[in-house]
Each structure stands twice: as structure tokens, then as C-alpha cells.
Amino acid sequence: MSSKGKSRWADDEEDAAREAQLKKEKEEKKRLKAEKARKLEAERKAREAAAREQQPPPEESPNGPPSKRRRVSHEPESSTPQNGAPPETTNPSNLLRFNGGTFSRARSVENYDKLNDIEEGAYGWVSRARCLSTSKIVALKRLKTDPKDRSGLPVTGLREIQILRNSSHRNIVPLLEVVVSDSTTPLDPSIFLVLEFLEHDLKSILEDMPEPFLASEVKTLLLQLCSGVAYLHDNWILHRDLKTSNLLLNNRGQLKIADFGMSRYVGDPPPKLTQLVVTLWYRAPELLLGATTYDSAIDIWSIGCIFGELLTREPLLQGRNEVDELTQIFELCGLPSEETWPTFRRLPNARGLRLPSNPTPGSTTSRIRAKFPLLTSAGVQLFNSLLALDPGRRPTAKEVLEHEYFKQDPKPKQEAMFPTFPSKAGQERRRKRETPNAPARGQKAADLGAVDFSGIFAGREREERGGGFALRMV
Amino acid sequence: MAYMTNPLATPDQIFHKNSLDSLPTELRDAVFFSTQCLTQAAGILLQLPQSVTAQANVLVARFWLIEPMMSHEFSDVSAAALYLTAKIGPCPCTPRDLSNVYAYLLSKSSTFLPSPNSSLPKNIPDDYYQSETSYQAFHSRVLSLEHLILCSLSFDTTVTLPHPLAITYLQSMDFLNFPKEKITRRVVEYLNTALLSPQMLYLTTQPNGLAVAAIYNAAKDLGAKMPECEWWEVFDVDREDLGFLVVGMRSLEGWAEDMKGDGVLGKRKLGGMITRKDVKEILGSNESQQEEEDPELAMARRMDEKMREIEGGTA
Ligand SMILES: Nc1ncnc2c1ncn2[C@@H]1O[C@H](COP(=O)(O)OP(=O)(O)O)[C@@H](O)[C@H]1O
Ligand SMILES: [Mg+2]
Numbered sequence: 001m002s003s004k005g006k007s008r009w010a011d012d013e014e015d016a017a018r019e020a021q022l023k024k025e026k027e028e029k030k031r032l033k034a035e036k037a038r039k040l041e042a043e044r045k046a047r048e049a050a051a052r053e054q055q056p057p058p059e060e061s062p063n064g065p066p067s068k069r070r071r072v073s074h075e076p077e078s079s080t081p082q083n084g085a086p087p088e089t090t091n092p093s094n095l096l097r098f099n100g101g102t103f104s105r106a107r108s109v110e111n112y113d114k115l116n117d118i119e120e121g122a123y124g125w126v127s128r129a130r131c132l133s134t135s136k137i138v139a140l141k142r143l144k145t146d147p148k149d150r151s152g153l154p155v156t157g158l159r160e161i162q163i164l165r166n167s168s169h170r171n172i173v174p175l176l177e178v179v180v181s182d183s184t185t186p187l188d189p190s191i192f193l194v195l196e197f198l199e200h201d202l203k204s205i206l207e208d209m210p211e212p213f214l215a216s217e218v219k220t221l222l223l224q225l226c227s228g229v230a231y232l233h234d235n236w237i238l239h240r241d242l243k244t245s246n247l248l249l250n251n252r253g254q255l256k257i258a259d260f261g262m263s264r265y266v267g268d269p270p271p272k273l274t275q276l277v278v279t280l281w282y283r284a285p286e287l288l289l290g291a292t293t294y295d296s297a298i299d300i301w302s303i304g305c306i307f308g309e310l311l312t313r314e315p316l317l318q319g320r321n322e323v324d325e326l327t328q329i330f331e332l333c334g335l336p337s338e339e340t341w342p343t344f345r346r347l348p349n350a351r352g353l354r355l356p357s358n359p360t361p362g363s364t365t366s367r368i369r370a371k372f373p374l375l376t377s378a379g380v381q382l383f384n385s386l387l388a389l390d391p392g393r394r395p396t397a398k399e400v401l402e403h404e405y406f407k408q409d410p411k412p413k414q415e416a417m418f419p420t421f422p423s424k425a426g427q428e429r430r431r432k433r434e435t436p437n438a439p440a441r442g443q444k445a446a447d448l449g450a451v452d453f454s455g456i457f458a459g460r461e462r463e464e465r466g467g468g469f470a471l472r473m474v
Numbered sequence: 475m476a477y478m479t480n481p482l483a484t485p486d487q488i489f490h491k492n493s494l495d496s497l498p499t500e501l502r503d504a505v506f507f508s509t510q511c512l513t514q515a516a517g518i519l520l521q522l523p524q525s526v527t528a529q530a531n532v533l534v535a536r537f538w539l540i541e542p543m544m545s546h547e548f549s550d551v552s553a554a555a556l557y558l559t560a561k562i563g564p565c566p567c568t569p570r571d572l573s574n575v576y577a578y579l580l581s582k583s584s585t586f587l588p589s590p591n592s593s594l595p596k597n598i599p600d601d602y603y604q605s606e607t608s609y610q611a612f613h614s615r616v617l618s619l620e621h622l623i624l625c626s627l628s629f630d631t632t633v634t635l636p637h638p639l640a641i642t643y644l645q646s647m648d649f650l651n652f653p654k655e656k657i658t659r660r661v662v663e664y665l666n667t668a669l670l671s672p673q674m675l676y677l678t679t680q681p682n683g684l685a686v687a688a689i690y691n692a693a694k695d696l697g698a699k700m701p702e703c704e705w706w707e708v709f710d711v712d713r714e715d716l717g718f719l720v721v722g723m724r725s726l727e728g729w730a731e732d733m734k735g736d737g738v739l740g741k742r743k744l745g746g747m748i749t750r751k752d753v754k755e756i757l758g759s760n761e762s763q764q765e766e767e768d769p770e771l772a773m774a775r776r777m778d779e780k781m782r783e784i785e786g787g788t789a
Contacts, residue, residue, distance in 0.1 A: 100634070101479075
């Protein structure tokens with residue numbers, strides 16, 4: 001390169017040509033930089049999820065240049081020894097230094113003192129523990145491993161770790177480290193996620209509340225939930241099991257999304273995915289109808305269900321099985337039609353559905369109003385959009401954050417003003433509840449077969465459904 | 475800056491790698507290189523995307539800065555890392571396929587790393603027939619190594635590859651006004667070759683540095699015209715680091731040739747994947763004649779030579 005000579009750094013060379021040349025170079029660099037920023041942004045958006053954000057583990061120090069040896073120079077003037085001067089001295093233009101942390105061996109679970117069990121879930125069990133060196137209280141989630149499973153460590157657990165590690169957001173539960181038990185035999189490894197401890201999960205709170213949350217409190221919770229979900233979706237992560245028992249709340253009114261056992265990275269276009277995700281009561285209609293390509297809209301549906309639950313303290317759509325879940329969805333949201341969901345007939349399980357030819361009686365809005373009499377019209381409108389049958393019509397999490405509902409009175413309550421609740425996690429084991437679990441690995445997706453929905457609005461009340469209303473399989 | 479970083483080795487880890495199991499540098503490097511090549515070969519036979527195989531390469535390199543090289547069979551480490559990255563990624567492979575592929579690559583019939591002293595092997599399927607017992611044994615070793623690799627790396631399996639970044643950079647420079655495919659291929663070749671290098675560039679350099687150095691080298695090779703300015707600074711790489719990387723990436727080819735010629739790999743009677751047994755034998759016979767040049771100095775000398783070569787051609 002022509003401009004590489006030593007003289008370009010010398011002070012006495014200030015002729016106009018040089019200046020012009022420098023200026024030209026500067027402009028070229030500027031152009032490149034702008035171009036790069038634009039491209040990078042596009043790249044980040046378009047990128048397959050393989051590459052991930054990395055945050056340094058807490059106890060590690062920022063690392064300097066890896067080794068002396070790599071500072072081999074080919075410029076005579078910088079090959080003079082620098083006496084350990086930091087690299088910045090030879091770095092005239094203040095370049096960005098990337099820090100991705102370091103890697104090291106996992107520590108032992110013996111660094112924690114177990115205090116009490118909190119809860120057993122589908123993929124692990126969780127206990128409260130104290131870090132011996134810092135006295136900090138944490139939650140230890142043990143990954144369930146099956147020594148007889150000859151495929152090794154469950155990929156769900158590995159994904160959970162990977163995604164939590166790469167995530168950093170105030171509404172996502174922080175993963176502090178992963179520890180292992182000392183007595184580990186290779187065939188029965190014990191692996192523990194060390195998570196920040198939060199006093200409650202929303203499910204336990206809802207079950208014990210004498211009165212429902214105030215509208216202002218619902219807004220704060222919903223905003224925090226959507227803010228966390230927006231972060232996930234921005235980073236190409238689908239949670240795939242949003243429900244109240246997976247949402248944690250601390251005594252400062254802060255909500256954090258937990259349980260990434262079902263979550264995964266997806267690209268754009270989305271890969272073929274299993275439809276066996278999301279606990280039944282929070283499962284979007286496209287999943288129930290067998291979609292294998294789906295997107296972030298399935299999480300938005302779950303948010304809609306959670307919204308309803310926050311308002312009434314009761315899960316919104318408690319189907320007994322897939323068909324019953326769909327029935328309840330259609331009862332609330334209306335039957336799918338060419339107009340409300342143009343592509344629904346193409347879904348695998350939709351082919352066998354027989355729908356009544358007469359239109360759904362009443363509007364969805366009126367049914368929602370009836371169910372939530374205290375909800376403002378902006379609230380009804382938001383609720384309605386979250387539970388749009390057509391996934392393409394649901395808002396994104398980011399759009400929800402901007403919704404009119406949150407701007408209206410009553411305003412979202414400040415987190416710090418949140419009421420405190422007695423923590424069950426702090427003392428005894430949380431009650432085992434009858435919420436269904438997320439589908440287990442290896443389970444078969446339900447083939448709904450041919451289902452006749454034509455009697456769905458035949459004027460019968462829900463109470464009667466026990467015997468007569470059950471859907472007919474034809 | 476999300477999505478652009480990797481965890482890197484600490485200076486301590488790099489300095490102490492040799493004391494982990496006191497293998498002479500030359501041997502250590504030969505094992506490293508062979509294992510990374512083996513992983514690549516297996517990835518191809520298993521039809522895994524290159525991104526999955528590349529991640530396995532990086533995990534193996536990280537693993538061997540934590541665990542002594544000699545504590546497990548090299549080919550098992552390779553298989554376990556590949557199994558793990560395939561599993562987390564979009565296309566898992568079955569233990570059975572994995573076992574078949576490694577059995578083949580390690581057999582006498584395989585053309586993997588042939589010795590220059592013998593003719594190419596004949597394909598004799600019996601060579602790589604796997605009994606149920608040996609399959610089960612392999613499978614168990616892979617599972618326990620999978621776990622060990624994860625523990626050694628604190629379950630951090632994240633590997634950010636520089637490849638997509640390099641393409642983005644190329645795009646922003648209009649592919650240096652060079653045929654797009656040609657220069658891209660060359661860049662990718664440099665990045666893939668660097669995975670095999672015992673200098674462990676992926677463990678000491680963030681993806682942006684690797685991407686820029688690969689572009690610089692590709693442009694030099696093909697005679698593509700780079701911008702007149704110090705364009706690498708736009709991508710946050712300084713000249714000194716770039717110089718180191720450029721030389722490092724270029725030196726591998728010659729080094730590998732040497733090693734396969736009269737170096738560690740070439741001196742063996744038979745070709746194929748190097749094993750722990752081979753290493754022990756070499757160690758035994760080498761015991762007496764040990765007066766290597768200081769590896770640090772040797773490296774620095776080789777780089778200076780190389781750099782003079784490159785610079786000489788363009789001054
Ligand atoms: N960080 C935490 N702090 C306090 N409690 C937690 C924490 N993480 C989980 N829990 C409790 O444990 C339960 C199960 O944890 P979860 O991560 O959902 O596991 P699973 O996959 O088994 O459902 C949660 O519903 C919650 O009550
Ligand atoms: Mg859970």
C-alpha cells in the first residue's frame with residue numbers, strides 16, 4: 001500500500017497533497033463506517049440464530065491481550081518494546097474492544113448450601129440455596145437427566161442454559177452460573193442452574209390472592225412481560241412455554257420470565273418445529289391445528305391468556321384436551337372464517353374440522369366485555385388483538401408496549417409501590433398444582449382427526465357441556 | 475455489540491497449555507491439527523453444515539486448554555464435540571451414524587491423513603465393520619466425554635463464527651470490485667483453515683479480527699484492490715493485530731506440509747489419525763534427543779520471515 005511509509009506520521013510533512021489525501025481517506029472511512037453500520041444492522045436482523053450474544057461470567061476479570069507472543073509487529077517503530085504499555089497507546093483511533101468473557105471449568109454445587117425445596121416442575125426441580133462465599137440467596141434448578149437416555153444430556157436443558165446465558169434483560173431471570181455435583185458419575189450427572197432467586201411465581205400469588213390485581217398492577221405486570229418477550233423475539237428466541245407459573249415476581253414488583261426448557265432459537269424463515277410446545281391452556285390455535293412452521297405469535301397468544309388470568313385469577317381457557325381447548329377458543333374468539341383467518345384451512349388438523357355454516361353469534365368484543373366487565377375499551381381492544389385467531393394479526397410484543405391501554409388511566413403502578421405477598425418459596429414447598437405441564441419430550445402430537453364443531457353455538461350453555469356438548473368425532 | 479463476540483482464552487490458559495500434560499509443542503500441535511482435520515472429515519461424511527463442524531472445532535480447542543490432551547483418545551474428543559454441536563444445532567446426528575463414520579475414518583481403509591511413505595489404502599469394508607460391543611463402548615465414551623466437555627466449559631457452548639461477519643464486511647466494501655464468488659470463497663477458505671491451526675486463532679481473536687484478516691489475505695492472493703485507507707480500523711481491528719493474524723493464517727499451509735513431510739505426522743510408518751498410543755511411542759523414542767528451539771522464539775522468527783515475504787511483494 002502506498003500510504004504505509006513511516007513518513008506519514010512525521011510532523012514536518014504537511015503539504016497540501018498529503019492533507020487532501022488524508023481527508024479523502026477519512027471520508028472513505030466514514031462512508032465505510034456508515035455502510036458497515038447499516039449492513040451490520042441488516043445482518044443482525046437477518047441472521048440465523050447460530051451466533052449469540054455473550055456476556056462475561058460475573059467473577060471473571062476483563063482479559064487483556066491474550067499473550068505477548070501475538071504482538072508480533074511488522075512496523076519498525078512499534079516493534080520497540082513498550083514496557084507493558086496497554087495496547088491503546090498504539091491504537092490511535094480508539095477502536096472498539098469486544099469482550100466476550102472467558103471459559104473455565106464448572107464449579108461444584110458444594111459451593112451452595114441448600115435451604116429448602118421450592119417446586120418440582122416438568123424438567124427439573126428447584127430449591128432455595130445460599131452461596132457459601134457471598135451469602136447470596138439463589139435458586140438452584142436441577143436439570144432432570146435420565147441415565148438411561150442414550151442420547152446423552154437432554155437438548156432442552158442445553159438450550160435452556162445456552163439461551164439464558166446469552167440473554168441479559170431486566171425481565172429475564174439471570175443465570176448466575178451452572179454447577180455440577182462432585183459425586184457425578186458420568187452416567188448420572190447432576191447439573192444445576194444457579195438462578196437469581198425471586199420470592200414468588202405469579203401462579204402462586206394468583207391462587208392465594210383474596211382480591212384480583214388492580215388494573216394499574218395488571219398493566220405493570222403486562223408491560224414487564226411484554227418487555228421481556230420483546231427482547232427475546234428481537235434476539236430470535238421463542239419461549240414456547242409462557243404461563244403464570246413460569247413468571248417470577250420479587251418483592252420489589254419486578255417480573256422476570258423463567259423456565260426456558262421449551263425455548264429455542266429460530267431463524268427467518270422459521271425452521272420446521274415441533275407443534276408439541278406450550279402448556280395446553282396457553283397454546284395458540286395454530287399449534288392445536290398442527291402447524292409446524294410458526295413464529296413469535298405463539299408467545300403473543302400465551303400473553304393474551306396470561307392477561308385474562310391476571311384479570312380474573314383463573315386460567316382463561318382450561319381445555320381438558322386439545323379438542324376441548326379449541327372449542328373453548330372458538331367460543332371466546334369466534335369461529336375461524338375466510339375473513340378472520342384466511343390460511344387456517346391449510347393447517348394439517350383443520351382439514352377434518354366441520355364448522356357450522358351460520359356465522360358466530362355476537363361479536364368477540366361483546367363476549368370479552370361480558371367476561372371482563374371492568375376492562376376499558378382499549379383493554380378489550382388489546383385483549384382481542386392478542387387473541388386473534390390468525391397469528392399474522394396478533395401484534396408484536398413491541399407493539400403491545402406502545403398500546404393505548406397503558407397510556408390510559410389508571411396508569412401502570414410503579415414497581416416499587418407493588419404490594420408484597422407472603423413468599424411460599426421462602427419457607428415451605430410451594431403447593432403442587434393441577435396446571436397441566438408443557439408437553440414432554442417424545443410425546444406424540446395429537447391428531448385431532450375429524451372433529452365436528454357444528455353444534456358449537458347451538459344455544460347450549462357451557463354448564464351443560466359435561467354430557468351433551470362434547471364435540472362429536474365423525 | 476451483541477452477537478459479535480466469543481469467550482477467549484486467558485493469557486494464563488495459553489501459557490500453561492503445555493504444562494497441562496507436558497507434551498512437546500511439536501507433538502501437541504500435530505495432535506491438535508490432526509484432530510481438527512478429523513472433525514472436519516467426519517462433519518462432511520455426516521453431512522453436517524460447516525457451521526456445526528466449525529463450532530465443534532472451536533469447542534475441542536477450548537476443551538484442550540482446560541483438560542490435558544492425553545487423558546482421552548483424541549478421536550473420541552472429536553466425536554463427542556461434533557455430537558454435541560450437532561445436537562444443539564439444527565440437525566442432530568444419531569450415535570449410530572457417528573460411530574460408523576468414525577469407525578471408517580479410523581480404519582486402515584480410510585484415506586484420512588495418508589502417510590507419504592505408503593501407497594493409498596484399499597477399501598476393505600471389514601476394516602470398519604463395527605461389532606455391537608464396540609459400538610456400545612464408543613457410544614458410552616462419547617456420552618461421558620460430552621458431559622466432560624460441557625463441565626470443562628461451564629456448559630457454555632456458544633461459538634460465534636466470523637463467516638457471516640466477513641461476508642457483511644465484504645458487502646460493505648462492494649467485494650473490492652472483484653468477482654463476488656471468487657473472493658468470498660477465498661475468504662471462507664482462510665477462515666476454515668484457521669480452525670485447524672494450533673495457533674488457536676479462534677481462541678485469541680474476536681470474530682471481527684478473523685474476518686478482516688481473512689479478507690486481507692484473500693485480497694492479497696487474488697490481487698484485489700483494497701481501499702487506500704486503513705480500512706481495517708473501520709471494523710475495529712488495529713494494524714498490529716491484523717499483522718499478526720495475517721501471518722498466522724498464512725503460515726498454516728506451510729507448517730502443515732512440513733509436518734506431513736518430515737515432521738511428526740510424516741515420520742510415522744502408517745498414515746491415518748494419530749492416537750494416544752502413537753504419541754506415547756514417539757515420546758519414548760524422542761526422550762534422548764531433546765533440544766528444541768524455544769517455541770516462542772521459533773514462532774516469532776517464522777512470522778517475521780513470512781511477513782517480510784508478504785510485504786516484500788507489495789512494497
Ligand atoms: N429463580 C427462581 N426463584 C424462585 N423460584 C423459582 C425460580 N425458578 C423457578 N422457581 C420455581 O420453581 C418452579 C419450577 O421452575 P421452572 O423453571 O418453571 O421449572 P420446570 O421446567 O420444571 O417447570 C417455578 O414455577 C417457580 O415456582
Ligand atoms: Mg415451569
